[in-house]
Amino acid sequence: MSWTWSGIVDRVPTGRGARAAAGGIALALVVAGCAGVDPSATGSPGDLVTVVASTTILGSVAGQVAACGGGEVTTLMPVGADPHDYSPSSADVAAMVESDLVIVNGLGLEEGLTSALATAREDGATVLEVGPALDPQPFGGSSDSLDPHVWMDVSRMARAATLIGDELVEVTGDAAFGDCGRRTAEALSETDEEVRAVLEGVPADSRTLVTDHDAFGYFSRAYDYTVAGVVIPGGSTLAQPSSSELAALAETVRTAGVKAIFANTANPTALIEALARESGQQVAVVELYVGSLGPAGSGADTYQGMMLTNAKLIADALVG
Template sequence: MTQAPSPAAPRRGHPQARRHARHRALLAAGAALLAAGLTACATGSPADGSSGSGSAPQVVVTTNILGDVVEQIAGDEAEVTTLMRPNADPHSFEISAQEAALLDDAELIVSNGLGLEEGLQQHLDRALDGDATAVVAGDHVRVLDYSSADAAGAPDPHFWTDPQQMIAVVDAVEAELVRVPGVDAAAVRANAEAYRGELSALDREMAEAFATIPEDRRALVTNHHVFGYLAERYDFRLIGAVIPGGTTLASPSAAELSELAAAIEEAGVPAIFAESSQPDRLVQVLASEAGVRVDVVELFTESLTEPGEGADSYLTMMRANTERVTDGLSR
C-alpha cells in the first residue's frame, strides 16, 4: 500500500508559516510561566513559619571583639553584622543612619553595655525600647569596678581580657540565638560548645605563659584602664594608667603624669603598654618622665585589626597580647 506523501512545509514568510511560528512562541511562553509558577510554589513560605525569602536571620553586634565571638557561635545559621570597624575605638566610634536602621530590623542585638559604646548609646536605647531581642554582655559577666581613684565605683567594661568571663557571654548569646526563628538550634549549640573549648584552652595558655614572669615584675601600666579583669584572673598588680578614668576620651594632667612616673620608677617595671588603636605619644612622654629605661610595647586591647595586622580574631588578639606582655615584663 502506498503511503500518501506528507504535505510540504509552508515556505518561510508564507501566512501559514507565520501562524505556526506564533503558535510555537505562545506554547513556549506558557511553558515558562508554568515553570515559574511551580518554582514559586516550591520556594514559598516554609512550614516552620520563616520568611521563605532564603535570607538568614539578622544579628547585629556593636563591637568587633563581640562580633567575632558571635560569628563563631552563629556559624552559617545567621548573618552577623558588626557595626564597629577594625582598629576603631569602642568609646568613640559612630555609625551611619543606614547602620542605625539595621538595629531596628535585627532579630537579635548583641552589645557590651557597661558604658562602653559611648558614641552609640542613643541608637541602642532606641532599638532596645522597641521589640528588639538583645543580649547585653555586661549583664551576664561578673562585673568588676575600676580600681583607680579617678574611676572608682564605675563598672569596668573590658571583661574580654579574661577568657573565662567570655564563656559567660557565649552562654548568653547561645541561649538567645537558638530561639531566633529559622536558626538550627542544634548547630548553634554545637558551635557554642566548640568555642567554649577554645576559650578554656586560651585561658590555660595564658596562665602558663604569665606564670613564667618573675613575681616582682608582674605589674601593668597601660595607656588607659583596660586590664582589671586580666590582672585579677592572672595575679598582676595594676600600677596605673596614663589616661585617667575608664575611657580613652579623657586626658591626664601634668601632676597625674608625674605621680604615675614616680610609681613606675618605684615598681621598677621594664615595660609599659599602649593600645594599638590609640597614639602612644602620652605613653612615650610618661616613659621619659619616669627617668628610667622603660620600653613601650603595643597591645591590641580595645579593637580587632584588619586581617594580617596581628589581631583579626579574639583568640589571635589574646594570644598576641599574652606573648607581648610576657616578653615585655620578663626582660
C-alpha cells in the same frame, strides 16, 4: 563605617550558608549606606540569621557561634576603632533593626552608641548586653562604677559564647545555636589556658602593668598581675591626665622599676611616649590589642589570636 566577617560563611557547608552569603552581601551594602540599595530588597529575613555586634571582639566571638549554626555577624565598629569613642551612623541603626539579634558589651563601654541603641530598641531590635551577665566588678581604687572591660578575661568570654548561643536559640527557635555556643565556649576555655600558660612564664615580681587606660582590671585578677598605674583617668579613653597626674605616674614608673608601658592600638600613643620620656628610665612602649582586634594578617584578627598575641607581647616585654 562597618564591615562584615567575610570568610565566616565560607565555613558553613550547608545550603543555608549559601543563602547566608547572598543575604550577607545585601546587608553589608545596607550597612555601608550605599545609594540606590533598597533596604526592603535585602532578601527574606526569615531564612537568614543575622547578628549585629558592636565591637570587633564581640563580632569575632559571636561570629564563631553564628557561623557554626548557619548565621552571619556584621560588626559596627571597624578594626582599630576605640569602642569608648565610636559614633554610629543612621545606617548602623537600620542594620540593628533589620537583624535578628544585636550584641553589645554594655556597662557603659559603647558610650557613643547609647541613643542609637535606644532608637533601635524602640524600632523592634532585640539587644543582648553581655557585660552585665558576666559577673561585672567595679574598677579598682575608690570607684564604684562597674568596669566594662570584661573581654580581657578569656574565661568570661567563654561564658559570653554560651550566652550568645542561648540567646540565638531564643530568637530563632533553632536549638543548634545552643550547641554552637557551648562548642565556642570550649574553644575559648582552651585559649584561656594557653594565655595563662604564657603569662605564668613571667616571674611573680615582674608582673607589673602600666597601661594607657584602666582596661586591665579583669585581666590582672584572672592572670595574677598587678596594675601599678594608668595614664588616662576615669575608666574610659575619653579623659586627659593632668600634668601632676602624669608626673606622679612617671615617679611610679621609676620607683617600681617598670620595664614596659602598654599602649593600645585603638588609641594614639603620644601620652604614653610622654610618660616614658618623663620617667627618665629605659622603658619600652608596647602596643597591645585592647579595644579592637588587629587587622588581617596581624595574628590578632580573631579574639583568640588577639588575647594570645597580647599575652606573648606582655611576657616578652616583662621578661626580656
